[in-house]
Amino acid sequence: MESQDPAVVEAVKASGESNLERATAKAKETFDQLMNVSLNIAVTGKTGSGKSSFVNALRGLNDDDDEAAPTGVIETTEEVIMYERPEMPNVKIWDLPGIGSPNFKANKYLKDVKFDTYDFFIILNSERFMQNDIMLAKEVRKRKKNFYFVRSKIDSDIFAEQRKRGFDEKEVLSRIRGDCQKNLKELGDPKVFLISSFELDKYDFEMLQNTLVEELPIHKKSALLQAWPVCSAECLEKKIRFFERQIWAVCLASAGIAIIPVPGLSAACDASMVSLFFTRCFYAFGLDDRSLSRLSEKVNKPLQEYRAKSKFIEAFLEKIMSKPHACASFTALTISELLLSLFPGVGSVAAAGLSFATTQYLLRQGLSEMANIARKIRKEAELDAVL
Template sequence: MATQDRAVLEASGESTLEKATAKAKESIEQFLNVSLNIAVTGKTGSGKSSFVNAFRELNDNDDEAAPTGVTETTMEPTEYKHPTMPNVKIWNLPGIGSPNFKAKKYLKDVKFKIYDFFIILTSERLTEHDIMLAKEIRKQKKHFYFVRSKIDIDISSEQRKKTFNEQKVLYTIREDCQKNLNDLGEVFLISSFYLGKYDFEKLVNTLIDELPFHKQSVLLQAWPVCSAATLEKKIKFFKAISWAVSLASAGVAVIPVPGTSVACDAALALLFLSRCYYAFGLDDRSLKRLSEKVNIPLLEYRAKSKFCDAIQKKAVTTIHVGAAIVTMSSIADLVSLFPGVGSVFAAGLSFASTQYLLTEGIKELAKTAKLIRTEAGLDTIY
């Protein structure tokens, strides 16, 4: 057995090259093309639009943001695509019980079957309509999650009291919500403006655990980097799938990639690292938003990364993440970062050198993302 074949089998955990190739093909299909449809519902003023915007890492006043307001702004199910992963869609649904969406016909009217799971938002107590909707969703054997929003506002109001204790306030809110739930599930306390606080991290962990396996990686890529733990999960995911991308990109086996021609398979390496770049929050939009939030210029830290620089040049002009058709020349900048590797790529893009390139890329992009979070004061230990 060739050394290269042994490396492929070891990385894939399979016993034959044929099985490794089949596993790689399935992994790449899921990585690139699996769709995810998330439904967000709740009564008027519960913070649906702000949650949709937070998930898409947009401010409420951004051009592509879902409209917010104190009156019902969502008159029909409205689809919002993720900015960097168009196969991920989050749907802002009208509140149940509103004039045009009566409770008894709600699920039919909002096209229930197209959603993978439901987020039921409330900024106060759970209503009778919320409970009824949850029971009906359970009957249809789909998942739902109760989310108590605007926790930051509640905390701010309670701080005026001399006896204020944040943990006690959170406990009281949680207990009040749980009283109405019985055995329907737990409630997650969040603020759409402070994703690193409260239960946002717990929510994503629960979603990932309960989604079908082929949907988990899609959600993880699209979910905002709200904590160091979330970033670590993303890093672990990209490391775990890199072998499959290396197998396809290196030409060890011909793996047709949906949306690309066989001639473009080598460029999958660039597409993969670009996905890392966006998932780790290193793109212009994410960094500018974070810079404004913490009032610290952060783009300069990204400029120190050779991989970020190479990806940025190509991502802006030739990559549309999720549906990329790029030429082999697109990886030239990345290959040039490693003396001696370029000739191997030119000779046939071997698995080992491709895997090395991707591993080093993940490592440097992750290091840059961690440094930026530390400089922003989000993580105390780097």
């Protein structure tokens, strides 16, 4: 091993490579995927099925937010429209016109919407799936891409059924699912996900996420796990574990230690990489203003005050998020002073730069602090207790 620093040895082992040079090369590739791998999600289906609301939900927006996809009781999507998550421009959600709408006939739909652009298709319907949906799924399957049937507006169905005597929510959901699958039997036995775009913590939204994670290529899973809205405690924990597994790559990639021939290693940290890592954690855990405001409205509780209890997050917002243009020019000393002041007991940092072990420690502590605040906010919101 090129260095006897235990932290470096640990990171090389985590990489699965046999030496430092190979581990560093893999770290740079892993970090690049973490930040830049593209994911293109196509949302399509019957006119009026709630596609735009679903797109907004995936982006963490309410339908009446300024940046939201337009919604309404009539067809509002007349052309293919691409929406980004502002904090993750590499993840794109495409709101496609309803199949069979005047300008997009079923027999040439996939050509008109540029099929090859998308990684997978989500086919929505707010009622029962019809022949156009089946025809679309067959064409997608023929071209060797995945599709997922989503039965939308489940909250409206449940609300309507609650007025009836002997209402049983499980029975209603089972009946809806069975009816959908009956109409899709010629496709085999495709899964049908029952979803409300306004209540992501209910029904099958998390099951859809789990299925996508299982079936996407490894390099695409990274983008999905970061971008998918936090819909449950299990979803949050999955995100936390994902970022914990990336720490070795951030450390090796940011330190650039493969080209440093000094045994024992004391390397300047590329602070822009560290700040990018924490920025992704911040948004993925739903700690940003928009996510917290939406959650506060849902549970009718002020939740941003819990974020303010974290000195690390407050300093992070002040020093990094408020000056995104300056991130790339941060020096190792600047970020070390910020983080080490919040996590005392690490030891002093030399002016020449951060040691690899210190970088690793700071990443772990910063991630842990963000994760714990996200858990506390979710606990205060009492969402999981209700479920």
